Amino acid sequence: CTSVVAEDTSGKLIHARNMDFGLFLGWDVKNNSWMVTELLRPLAVNVNFQRNNKTVFLSTSFAGYVGMLTGLKPGVLTLTMNERFSLDGGYIGVLEWILGIRQGAWMSFLTRSVLENATSYDEAKTLLSKTVLLAPAYFILGGNKSGEACVITRSRQSCLDIWELDIQKGQWYVLETNYDHWKPPLPIDNRRAPAMKCLNRTTQKNISFATIYDMLSTKPVLNKLTTYTTLMSVSESKFEAYLRDCPHPCMPW
């Protein structure tokens, strides 16, 4: 996955993501594609969750999957989740759950609860950084005001880091793939550098849905695992999602 929250020169935030999933889940030699990724695309749905006929939050999800990985709460926040790989991974959390140790929260259920119930950026940040989890994760959170964006790096038990937007220091975007931002990514899976190169070349004054979509369409940020791209803006109440493909030749991840 690649998630980004960027602030334009007027202080508006744009949050976007490429959803990549299906690594090692069967390679289709004939079509040069990941089998599960191909089968996930037709399941992608945008969902308007309503209560009393009013929108509570919007999400791009997969049919049959009740948790959330991408969402916008109108006027309040945007949220995406990226996978964080670790030996102390979610399978241990699942085993603990089976053994009756059940204090941890399921990742995508927590994300949905935050989208459903959080009333502010700060409340969402607290919930995402302090709740004990079943699996490690990156939460990419955007608010509704200038400077309100961060990447929360989580282990199952604790919050390892909160990386905030810092306009004063020239940090006008935060970008997360699937590696801790303070460490180099795996050399064979470096989507961070190409994505940053494109954003830096775009510059803050030209940032928009169009230029972020351009960055998310650039190989290898776009790759064989990419199922959809979602673009979100709280301040403009815009939510757009598109099914993606990366025709051969294209990186498998």
Place this chain on the structure above:
Amino acid sequence: AQDVPPYTEDCRSGTYPPSGPTYQGNIPWYTVNLDQAPRERWQKIIADKKQPLTAMIQQIKDLVKFFFHGEKLIDLVDTKLPALLGNLPPPFDEEMKGIAEASGLPLGEVMLFNIFYEVFTV
């Protein structure tokens, strides 16, 4: 290979509004009414997506059979996973039951799809 063309490319421009070979279409919109009983919330989506959902879960089952040379693990998922996981937090547990009913898939397989993230973070 990631650092050389055609596996990498210079920053693209002019791709928006989306079109061309990297764009496969818009994603359809649905409404989920949170005032409805959890079991009923996903009926419309599952009615429309039953076939691709079944195909995706079948693919996962095929992979499991390939790697573990048998159906025992799938039988375990179908028959034992709901009991092993016990009560998942509400309203997710009831929503999954509703999805299983609407799709005709075993509850264990719907649960497996929903805990995919946790399982694959290794």
